[in-house]
Amino acid sequence: MGQPSLKKVKDAFYELPVVDLRRDCDPSVFKFSSTADIEPLKGTIGQNRAVESIEFSLGIKTKGFNLYASGPPGVGKTSTIKDYIDIKAKQEPIPSDWCYINNFNDTDRPLAISLPPGKGRELAKDMDEVVVHTREEIPKAFESKEYEERKTRIANTFETEREKGFAEIEKKAEERGFTVDITTAGIMTIPLLKGRPLRREEFSLIPEDQKKEIQQRGEELQSEINEVLTRVRKLEKETKDKVQELDKEVALFAIGHLLQDLRDKYNDIPKVLTYLDQVEKDIIANLEDFKPGERQAVAIPGLEALQRPVSFDRYKVNVIVNNAEQKGAPVVVELNPSYYNLLGKTEYKAQFGAMSTDFSMIKSGALHRANGGYLIMHVLDVLTSPLAWDALKRAIRSEEIRIELMGEQYRVIPATTIKPEPIPLNVKIVLIGNPHIYMLLYNMDEDFRELFKVKADFNVEMDRTDEHIQKYAAFLREQVAEAKLKDFEPSGAAKIVEYGSWLAGDQLKLSTRFQDVGDLASEASYWAAASNAPLVSAEHVKKAQDHKKFRSNMIEAKIQEMINRDIVLIQTEDSVVGQINALSIISLGDYYFGRPSRITAKVHLGTKGVINIEREIEQSGPSHSKGVLILANYLAGQYAQDKPLSISASLTFEQSYEGVDGDSASSTELYALLSALSGVPIKQNLAITGSVNQRGEVQPIGGVNRKIEGFFDVCKARSLTGDQGVMIPIQNVVNLMLKQEVIDAVNEGKFHIYPVKTVDEGIQVLTGVEAGQRKEDGTFPEGTIHYLVNQKLKDMANLLREYEIPEEFEGRERRKRGGAAAQHS
Secondary structure, three states, X not given: OOOOOOOEOOOOOOOOOHHHOOOOOOHHHOOOOXXXXXXXXXXXXXXXXXXXXXXXHXXXXXXXXXXXXXXXXXXXXXXXXXXXXXXXHHOOOOOOEEEEEOOOOOOOOOEEEEEOOOHHHHHHHHHHHHHHHHHHHHHHHHOOHHHHHHHHHHHHHXXXXXXXXXXXXXXXXXXXXXXXXXXXXXXEEEEEEOOEEOOHHHHOOOOHHHHHHHHXXXXXXXXXXXXXXXXXXXXXXXXXXXXXXXXXXXXXXXXXXXXXXXXXXXXXXXXXXXXXXXXXXXXXXOHHHOOXXXXXXXXXXXXXXXXXXOOOHHHOEEEEEOOOOOOOOOEEEOOOOOHHHHHOEEOOEEEOXXXXXXXXXXXXXXXXXXXXXXXXXXXXXXXXXXXXXHHHHHHXXXXXXOXXXXXXXXXXXOOOOOOOOOEEOOOEEEEEEOXXXXXXXXXXXXXXXXXXXEEEEOOOEEEOOHHHHHHHHHHHHHHHHHHXXXXXXXXXXXXXXXXXXXXXXXXXXXXXXXXXXXXXXXXXXXXXXXXXXXXXXXXXXXXXXXXXXXXXXXXHHHHHHHHHOOOOOOOOOOEEOOEEEEEEEEEOOOOEEEEEEEEEEEEEOOOOEEEEHHHHOOOEOHHHHHHHHHHHHHHHHHHOXXXXXXXXXXXXXXXXXXXXXXXXXXXXXXXXXXXXXXXXXXXXXXXXXXXXXXXXXXXXXXXXXXXXXXXXXXXXXXXXXXOEEEEEEHHHHHHOOOOHHHHHHHHOOOEEEEEEOEHHHHHHXXXXXXXXXXXXXXXXXXXXXXXXXXXXXXXXXXXXXXXXXXXXXXXXXXXXXXXXXXXXX
């Protein structure tokens, strides 16, 4: 039986007209001669969903409704959030100042004081003045004539009474036949013999009864002396108490009015009043620090440098948050949210060979400064800083800021340090990050779900409406003002709008990646300035795009060169069985481009099915492997209804030495298989992209513009023949924003773009042979692709049964027996 004649396609294939290849922006839509004539953009555009989430999170006061701003870089997350928060913050009350003061009862636990905005700095200044005046007034008071006179009177009274006591002791001693010797070491009693002191050796010679009588009189005298000495000591203590009361009286007279003025000034803040009472008590208890000439350290030879000077820092007020200059609630953007930058820290200083600290060395963190307002951070910065994420969650949950040494809760042996009193926390936290981090935190961190209940999703695109086009121009005006660029004329603004659609990859959309749009505007302004043009025109925007591409496309140029030199094999003419040009994307981070690749298919007798060579060597990503499995099941569904699919086929990307992923080549691989099975060659002047489902429908893919332009550049380098082109899914037509060079070639009939819906349409374009519709009896029309493929598979099934390899037959029989045994059990 001979090969049936091919059934050629009669009608011409549908080809995209030029009007569908790009959506231009008519400069006449702008009613200005220069962007200098319009107002800069206010607010944000194209982010209605994100804006609603922001407003909701900022408005609700319930605990846990903090905000996570999710979106890719460059869509304006930070600026949008900052703008909305700034507006809301100005309408809210100014939060309190916060200070740390010395805890005179326990210096290791400094106390926190909340004061009205601006009062913290005032209290610190007032206390500094109190110390200065106290150090001046107390010495003056103790140097006064009145103080000396009163102190002398007290001392004289004591001396008089003490002399009386000693005189009484001498009298009692004389009455009992003794004399006394009063020294600094004490009072010694000496018995008298015939009016003179009795010596020790003489005492041993006198009779025993006389000794006893002297001893008895001595004991009685000693008892009377002790009574007098007790009275003198009591008098001495009373004298000291009187001096202390005098010192207290004089000191209070000198400084009492200073502290009373502060009590009157801060009478509505109980904690300050308590603090002032403690300050007064401490000053009185340590008057020696203030008295003139007191506390003179005894010089120790060689150790003079170790003698500590008197410090008055214990009376200072450490203001860690000063909201005196605030105009509403604070808005803090923390760019380095480390543990200490978030929660604050206690600094240390070296003193006398050891590290020491006190309340005056407590420093605030971002949470302190944002307390009562808003704190904005990038989530990745928080997560990558050791212990910062756990500390942040702990502060939000407990609603207090606790300053601790980093990792103190994990230490085996706690370090000696101060424990500042925690400060109540009332702040709205805003985290900025990408969707991937949000999903990881949401699924792996239960605390995250409770603490960040609002997500603001920032879109990367918006509808290309007249309103948004005008706002694009307003954005350019804003960029001009902020970055000091040249203004744009309508043609330049129109090109920027077209660039926005190109970024979005959709004729009906505009990109909201305003960072990229702004970068292009800056580059276009540079080229306008280089040519001394007064305004930025379409020519300058085009030049900026070309130079931006040239700076980034070295790898693309090298690949194009290898294709032109036939180092990388790509055919752009003739027809070949089982060989096809696929289109893929290579991303270099800041730049991506389309690269043509050759896919080949080989078919032989066997039952292994479709083998993906990339998968066999573990270079196939999951999406690519899925695409190959789908096309294999398409073959089974299409041709294995009346026979087993007895086939062994292989697919591979030729000259591919890196990993392959994505399913955008699955339709291309299917076309290669159909060609190999049918024996009908595929036109090599075409390149194909598009995924396929099990029903044979071609599905849209990404990067269509770069893919088309990549194959166009290959064809142009080899000279355009007029029959070259690209086949794309019809759904991708709306994504076309091709460069002008491709559009001109299509307009001149030198390049073609074919949209297809199904595999049947695609195989007809590639081979010029009808695909063939299944008839009611289940067969296909002779000469069609499906007929040839079906016939080939039928022949292979028959051959397999006729020439079946014994090992394969035995293996199949063992599997049958195993299945039967399993069913029986």
